[in-house]
Amino acid sequence: MNVLRRTAAALASVVALSACSGNPTLADEEARMERSRQVWNAQGLDDYRMTVRITGGLLGGSAIIEVRDGVPVSVQPAEGGPQHLPMSAFARYDTVEELFAVLEQAFDTGADDVDATYDATLGLPLTVAIDPMENAIDEEHGFLVEGFTKL
Structure with missing residues (x-):
């Protein structure tokens, strides 16, 4: 989880994010x-x-996703980074609604820890780190929205 937290912290320093002070509970995060x-x-x-960059375990990779009328119309590998995932792996991450669904599933299944930051203006999730089970190894996962453009 430390790698995910460091990555999320680095991205948070670059992008304008909403913040929460203290140590939030899972209910606060939800x-x-x-x-x-x-x-x-x-x-x-x-x-x-x-x-979108998918993170967690030994997996990782980025895709540029274009959405028209709320439907993903293009999912292409992002340039300049390691690409260890097929584009089909982005099916759960191919719209902002799907990104919220990943978070919602973590809350619904009682994840041990969920850390998320959101764009203060648009509301979309920007960094998400999910630890489904305390003290388990390599089940942590999440995603980063590394770029967003209105079309």
């Missing part, structure tokens, strides 16, 4: 997610391009 989802839904954005 409430933050719901507030951010409301902000995202209020945007009414159906056309966008985002670069």
